[in-house]
Amino acid sequence: MYRYDQYDQTIVDERVAQYRDQTQRYLAGTISEEEFLPLRLQNGLYVQRLAPMLRIAVPYGLLSSQQIRKLAHISRKYDKGYVHFTTRQNIQLNWPQLEEVPDILAELASVEMHAIQTSGNCIRNTTTDQYAGVAADEIEDPRPWCEIIRQWSTLHPEFAFLPRKFKIAVCGSEEDRAAFLLHDIGIQLVTNDQGESGFHIFVGGGLGRTPVIASSIREFLPREHLLTYLDAILRVYNRYGNRDNKYKARIKILVRAWTAEVFAERVESEWAHLKDGPATLTGDEIERMKSFFTMPDYKTVDAQALDSELQQTAGQNKAFARWLERNTRTQKQAGYRSVSLSLKPAGVAPGDVTDQQLETIADLADRFSFGELRSTHNQNVVLTDVLVCELFELWELARAAGLATPNIGTINDMICCPGGDYCSLANAKSIPVAEAIQRKFDDLDYVYDLGDLELNISGCMNACGHHHIGHIGILGVDKKGEEWYQIQIGGSASKDAALAKVLGPSLSREAVTDSIEKLLDVYVENRLEGETFLAAYKRIGIDKFKERVYAPTA
Amino acid sequence: MPQLLKDGKVIDNPWQIIEANDEADQEALPSGDILVPLSMWLNNQSVLENHSGAVGLWINGDEEIEGIAQSIVTAPVIAINFPKFVDGRGFSVARLLRDRYGFKGELRAVGQIIRDQLFFLKRCGFNAFEFDSEIDLDEGAQSLADFSDAYQVAADQPEPLFKRR
């Protein structure tokens, strides 16, 4: 993974000092509330319903065991002994004290971490595939490019006060696991006819009130031009994005108003001035970045023998077999697998982990996974590069720590925003809805039979729980001061990205779980052999689902 | 006399800003150094030529400067107005004036700017700062040096960090 040199360290240390000074001036009353707001947001500090919330950056989801141990320590010392993994691969503390945030940032800086630009109207953390570097369908490892973007976007002097937040995702594989078409800029690594690598650039995707799938504005950008081209896009957006109405301020609205073609022309003419300028990437820099993401020291193993041994173990242990099927995945490196540690056992807010579990995760990473791990946008943790013959041992240890619920990719692996329990913007609670669903669908055979199913829950239109792109989405709405829920179906975050459609009038919380069950019944009754929920929906349409859910009860 | 921060020092500010709705009536202009609105700069050069003091201009951050850049870069002072400190358009316009149109004079940030933006403003090419709120300029000047280095190319640094590390 990327390691700081003295330049990176100095910048992060100076940021801590700057924020410490800002906090002191705020507490002394020399910075007003209004002025402090964007300053603290750009350091990840929200003030939520109950307490401040600090969002810590996890650049493109990559973490070391040392960093995880530091987070465990921070959660014990400054918080209530747990942290929350977000849908953008970051980590949140739910109960820090405003006065102590500078100390927390200093602790983070000691392990090459920060909270820079994790909130506010600026360029946020760049996200990517949690299986970067090991995915069998990978075209190119996206992480060197993510790090190049991280450095370019960190404290960019021109783009710290954009019209609205700005999110970039990079996709380096055949299958999209970064939802890159739902970002302000989506970057897809591609190779052109001459075999040169570059980027296909999309802009204007996003969730929130007006969900939009991004439009292509440049099919092939040679790799050395990445930063000058990004500068051009951001400059056009910074100058012409709407600043009067925050609901119209995202780049997607500008792209839509101008059309993608016109937007592309504006970017190209701005870029004409910047192209080949000093920010043009050099081969040396690209190689330097790639050198941080080399492959670990894999052992040469007899993959076939290991695999048959594994199947044998699985044959004798049903619980292990289930976990193996749902929570592990093969890699391009034979003899190794990637393991998902589920942060979604029933009864725990999705994505929450305790300090003890963090310590266990760090130990597991050291023992089985070369000391590295990844956070995922599904709010789980992935350990890559686990030797197949060590999976059983890992499973036993993870299970003892409550990290081996075999539900990855199932209905119970839902994405869920903090909702009304924590978030001051919420219309409705989301965590209790998730829990009710997990409790309802606790029969594992039934859950597995349903197969891959993405269920996403947001507590309001801001869509932090990505409800528009769930196969089933649940959205909290306010109906005369009461919490109601709208159900949507048919969304997808993969390369054939689609936005979910509203099923019908919103429902009370009690009715939500039963309605989900009805949707699943319709699926089970109508599916063809091997057909997923999403595929069945696409074939049979929304009406059958609708009729069942809204059928008058006898 | 009011003061401003220029090139890292606190100095007197003799320049008066002429509001946009004032007519370009020579009689109405105050004596001394003035910063006039863009429209007056473009349309009343003859009046301004006869002005007793020095004349510069001010623009808003949302100005389409591409069309007029050539006629303003000759000014000794260009001020960019920030109607709200969270309105970041002025940062881009400053960079265009410095990087693309080669403006060499004083580039001044005026309006609702805050001390904690000084480092970014400086990087975008501003070298003078006139706050509309009461602030201790000597203390505020410290924020110009919040960081000792930065990753990006900007008006104050022609080479990105990756070519210097």
Ligand code: SF4
């Ligand atoms: S979706 Fe709404 S309720 Fe949920 S975290 Fe985002 S803003 Fe809060």
